[in-house]
Amino acid sequence: MENAINIHVELHDGSRVTLEAPTDMGLSVMEVMKANELNVPAICGGMAICATCHIEVLQSGELPEPNDDEAYMLETLPNSTGSSRLSCQLKINPELDGLIVRLMPEA
Template identity: 75%
Template sequence: MEDLIKIIVETQDGQRVELETPTDMGLSVMEVMKANELNVPAICGGMAICATCHVEVLESGELPEMNDDEAFMLESLPHATATSRLSCQLRVTPDMDGLVVRLKPEAV
């Protein structure tokens, strides 16, 4: 049986949407949001080159370290914060249960 975790996404209007996702499929947080019909363009399809999946991490467990491509892209964004991430680069793991992210302007 697959393990499920919950991820909470805060939309631009402040609404919080709770998503349930399996941890054994190698999905990214971006893919989970798109599968649940949230407004995430993800124009580059998860290549870390467009930032249209930009999120601010509000609460988290253990997250993977940021790679150089993600860090470079985030440095160029006017709305980036110290806790900004590209959701396409966050692969869902059991440690992410309870993750809370806010969609940033680049993602809507």
């Protein structure tokens, strides 16, 4: 696909899947994972108020800083790490090509 990047997702069993994500549709990492039928509840639909799309970034290029809503939600998670993000808040762009994330279990 032209105008697309690859994102690698580590599943709960340790296996990894590679997802192709279009860069020209304004999608989030969460939306791409859900479109590929990965088990991401995303109960709030991407509003950064439930944290059920929590991921750990294992490898990336330059990521934008979390906004205040995302940072607050991450602080409330007992299994949050220094590289935790909400996948609903990461918009697909060419700089995310090769991103590797781990789906985090619900706390």
